[in-house]
Amino acid sequence: MARNRPTVADLRALKGKRQLSKLRVTTLEEAEAAERAGIDLLSVTYGLMLDPRFRDAAPTCFAVPGDEYGMMGATTDEILRTAVKLKAAGADAVYCSASAQTIRRLADERIPVCGHVGLIPTHSTWTGGFRAVGKTAETAEFVWRQVKELEEAGAFAAEIEVVPAAVAAAISKRTPLVMISMGAGAGCDAQYLFAEDVLGLNRGHYPRHAKVYRNLAAEFDRIQQERIAAFSEYAADIASGTYPGAGHMLGIDAGELRRFEDFLSGQT
Template sequence: MGKQVRPTVYDLLAMKGKRQLSMLRVVSLEEAEAAEAAGIDLISVPPALLCNPRFRDAAPGRFAIPGGEYGQSGATTDEILRWAVKMRAASADAVYCAASLQTIRRLRDEHIPVCGHTGLIPSHATWTGGFRAVGKSAATAVLVYKQVKDLEAAGAFSAEIEVVPAEVATAISERTSMLMISMGAGGGCDAQYLFSEDVLGLNRGHYPRHAKVYRKLAAEYDRIQAERIAAFREYAADIESGAYPEERHRVPMDAEELKTFLTRL
């Protein structure tokens, strides 16, 4: 079986309205490799992971979008452009950008695919009342729609729509050419997006309403940590008692050679 060719922006937009795509936030090579093996369509990745030389070996067929760590809110358009060019050179298929429409247009002019953000935007949450749903009133729903159309006009090919009522998100998705990625915005968009830490049950704090836990790996990691501590304690105790190292851990030496060495000393 040959290596899977990852989709292009053109391919993704051609799927709009035909089937729901899957998207995960992954933060390690192991998670990227698992997403590849599982056939997840899109992955959001930390820039450092994308720049790892082993990343594309782990996830050759995944459409990868870096973002989240770069301080775009206070960065200039030129700074974001330089970052985006670096990400594209490192094999990013698109970049996430929650900066100004001017910046998105600048990236578009350089043919860099952009995924925008609307609804609850964590870095802009102070403007919408904090970390809570957006678009529950007609007025705020219209605001979300306007943001989407502005992103579309600026040249973004896609947008994450976060914690918006499902009916609102569905109606908006039907009225834009962009690929709409739902995070807690119902099943009427073009893709569903969750964080791997939620899917794997690694989140030790609050789970968002839209999260679904498929495995509880936190308990497994706790078990492994307990075993790690126990092994370290046994090792330290063996050193103290003289049980380690044993004869089999030592480098052997011929008795006559040792006698000659000690004589020379």
């Protein structure tokens, strides 16, 4: 059955009713696969969002572009300009981990914003590095205050990353924000993983919350070996004179060839 792309109002209405699915995708192929698999939300790079082919690949996924820290700009005005450009390209919302003041400015312009609480990688120095946040009552209160700040700034959603499941569930029940869990348990409104982890493309560390469903890294390794073998055979054929063969070359009528050779014989 055909589905429509959800709106912010749709996502809010689904809060507490069913878990949404979210993936981070970086290629058109991944976006198309997510669309065909029925994934609800996509986090995408700015480059992918601005690619005019993106919406053909994923017409009904709710797209939230987000990129490396600073890519949106350094000031509120720069971030607003980037957000407007992304919205014009078909984004349904934007991810922003900047200040509440900046999020409020975007919200004032009716741009839906997804914020971030718990472990925020770009700001992790303030919470002790790449580690869980909210494992004590005091740090759980800190996450709650982050959520309230986003509410007051006008965000509609928040990623909640590496927070104890019970803490995340308690917060999710008490906020109107659409809470998107990345390693924060099943008590939120959506689950979020990176496509590279789901597909087994990550050649480094897999986070604890990641689940690997395929081993495409091995497939790409196999394909690379096939590339090397094919290129090696090609080089060997050239060296041996096997390539090009008769079937790879264009012929010419014998009479026409003689006429051309006669012409060449008269050239100095």
